[in-house]
Amino acid sequence: MITRRHLVGAGALGAAALAMPRMAFAAEQADVVIVGAGLSGLHSAELLSALGMRVVVLEAGAQVGGRVQTVQTADGPIDVGASQIGRSYARVLDAVRRHGLELIPEDRDLLGFGAHLQDTWVDPADWENNPLNGTVGDERAINPILMGQAVMARHNPLKEVDEWLDPRFSASDISLRQLMQREGYSEAAIELAAMSAPGIGIDETSMLRMWQEATRGSIDRRVESAPAEVERDHPFGEANDRNLVDGLASISNIVGGCQKLPLAMAAKLGDAVRTGKRVAAIDMNDAGASVSCTDGSVYKARFVISALPFTVLRNIAITASSDNPLQRQAISTMPYANTARMYLTVEKPFWKEDGLPASFSSDGPIGMFWGIDNHTGEGQHRAMIVMVGKVAQAISRMQHEEAEAFVQSELVRMRPAAKGLLRYQTYKDWARDPNQLGCGFSLAPGQVNAFARTMTDPWQVMHFAGEHTRRLDFGMESAMESGERVAIEIGERA
Ligand SMILES: Cc1cc2nc3c(=O)[nH]c(=O)nc-3n(C[C@H](O)[C@H](O)[C@H](O)COP(=O)(O)OP(=O)(O)OC[C@H]3O[C@@H](n4cnc5c(N)ncnc54)[C@H](O)[C@@H]3O)c2cc1C
Known part of the structure; x- marks a missing residue:
């Protein structure tokens, strides 16, 4: 019996929940409703299904994978999200093997870095003696x-x-x-x-x-x-260290693109995974939860797993018969970092002609340029422009063509040898993706002490997965770690 109602994401009630059609769908029943089909949600679904539980995975996007996303371009697949799999990624490597996917040593070599500061090329090796270096003592030698x-x-x-x-x-x-x-x-x-x-x-x-x-x-x-x-x-x-240890380079990629992994996990789960299902509201008490989507469909279950970044969970209206102020604080205040990246094909490695560093960090309007060698060192190469903070915001405000032209002209201004050699492939700003609103979780100063130690505890029948709920791991492995943790939590309660 629900006696008290508590609401998180009141702002979202106005937007998402009120946008829900009034037409009533017959609610579908499951043991566990999992919200979000990134690696964490899909891995928890794999494990809970193996325990014999009926799961439904609701994914807002047209495809599964979340921050594991591969874009097909004229020059082949490009991973605009995760791509690098380390040797210590036990769960990811196991999933790759279970789903019959193929690994190759990282297919790119990120070339050496220089610096472009105050509109001047700086040699990091001689930074100690550079007149622009305003640091003191042993700081002077730090790149x-x-x-x-x-x-x-x-x-x-x-x-x-x-x-x-x-x-x-x-x-x-x-x-x-x-x-x-x-x-x-x-x-x-x-x-x-x-x-x-x-x-x-x-x-x-x-x-x-x-x-x-x-x-x-x-x-x-x-x-x-x-x-x-x-x-x-x-x-x-x-x-990247290409020496093979147990058949693995220090960084591996999935042949054909990293998104093959979540796609294979979802395919195995069959009709348990529903794409195009944007969750707008979760209503729960100690006995179960009701999860409503913007298309009016409703799913009822004994348990619910939030496998979404808090940036989007905070826009879902959560009503609960028992309040959890700490959880609410974590959901509504945890900050997220962002990155926007422009991917380019380089017709000829101009860095071999102008003698300037292939990759560089700058304090100017394009941020960081990664020159990427192909394996043979010949022919077409690639580049990635990595932008964060205000640099990313300024570029993302432009139309695509304008952004591309701006980046090209800025590069040519800095190094004329690049003229005519860069071809735009794709661009992704993770803060502008409505299903992500950021690229990775952060914890503000004070938030580890305030809530990080307990924010992964279940709130009534809702359990929390996602890379932001990691305890030990990082990257994709942390998403898998969290999927495993919630499956164990629910397995023990069921
Ligand atoms: C640019 C970039 C590069 C990276 N590189 C690497 C790397 O090389 N190696 C590595 O190990 N890790 C890397 N990572 C980190 C890795 O991608 C993440 O840790 C991991 O994929 C997160 O998985 P997740 O399940 O926690 O969340 P997500 O992948 O974010 O999954 C959440 C899912 O929820 C869905 N969703 C959102 N809102 C709703 C809603 N209202 N209703 C239903 N569904 C919803 C989203 O569409 C998404 O599919 C990178 C990340 C980024 C952004």
């Missing part, structure tokens, strides 16, 4: 585009992947700027770190969240007696 990463690595106290949640480290639930101020870095160093901050920004992400990712990432690079950890020379993406 300017890696300042954020270098500071983060230098002060990382975590030895184990679960320690980020250990209250012993609660005093480090602070921002990178606060850490740098506490450790006595110069303002110039802080400014450089702001340009290369690995989280959502120098003020917006908790160090504990950043160290979680870094600590887990270093395990991936050291797994299975791989050669000594490769020195990083670039701010994002991992250095």
Whole structure:
């Protein structure tokens, strides 16, 4: 019997829920309704089905996969979301094998990075003596585009992947700027770190969240007696080591594109997976839940799994017979990082002609340029322009043709040898995707202490999956980790 009604996402009630047709559909019954067909939702569905439970997976998009998305272009498939599978991705590797997919060593080599600061090419190797370098003491020798990463690595106290949640480290639930101020870095160093901050920004992400990712990432690079950890020379993406350990390079890709994995998982689940089903409301008590979609369809189940980013869950109207203020705080306030990326074909590697670095980080209007070699080093190459924050927002406000022309002209201004050699393939801004509204979760300073330790606890019959509910893992593996956790939670309650 519902006695009290509690509402999350009141704003959404106005938009999504009120847009629902009044026509009543007969409610479909299941043991578990899973909202979201990304890797976390699909993996929980696989496991719960194996336990003999009847699951229904509701996916708003026309296709499954979420942040695993492959776009077919004239020059072949391009993964605009996840693509890199590490050697330590036990669950992802197992799923790839179960579904009969083929892996290849990462099909691209991200070329060495330089820096373009204050409209000038800077040689990171000689940065220490560069007059533009305003940092002091031993900061002067730190590669300017890696300042954020270098500071983060230098002060990382975590030895184990679960320690980020250990209250012993609660005093480090602070921002990178606060850490740098506490450790006595110069303002110039802080400014450089702001340009290369690995989280959502120098003020917006908790160090504990950043160290979680870094600590887990270093395990991936050291797994299975791989050669000594490769020195990083670039701010994002991992250095690829092609030596095979148990048949795996340090980074593998799925032949034909990463989205083949969620597509294969969904195909195996058959009609349990429903695409084009945008969930607008969840109504629950201790006995079960009713999940309503914008097309008027209703699904009733003993349990419901939220396998959506909080950016979109906060737009779903949740009514519950018992309130959960902490959960509500997490859903409505957890910030998300964003990235927008432009993918280009490079007709000829112009970096071999102008002698400038193939890849570079800049403080200018196009952010970061990744020059990507093909394996043979000959013929067509690729490039990716990685934009974050205000840079991404400015480019995304333009029409596609305008954005493409702007990026091309800016590149040619910086390095004339690029003229006529770049061909646009595709563009993706994850904050503009209505089913994502961001590319990855963050935790603001103070939020690890405020709710991260308990935000994955079930709220009545609702369980929480998704990469943002990770405890130990990162990337796609964290989505799979969370799918497994909720399947175990529900399996134990059923
Ligand atoms: C640009 C980019 C690059 C990345 N690169 C890598 C990489 O190389 N390696 C790696 O390991 N990881 C990488 N990741 C991270 C990885 O993609 C994610 O961790 C993982 O895919 C997240 O899965 P998920 O199930 O948690 O969420 P999602 O994949 O976000 O799934 C959520 C699903 O919910 C659906 N949905 C949203 N709203 C509704 C609604 N109202 N009703 C119903 N359904 C809804 C969405 O459409 C989506 O399908 C990358 C991510 C991005 C964005």
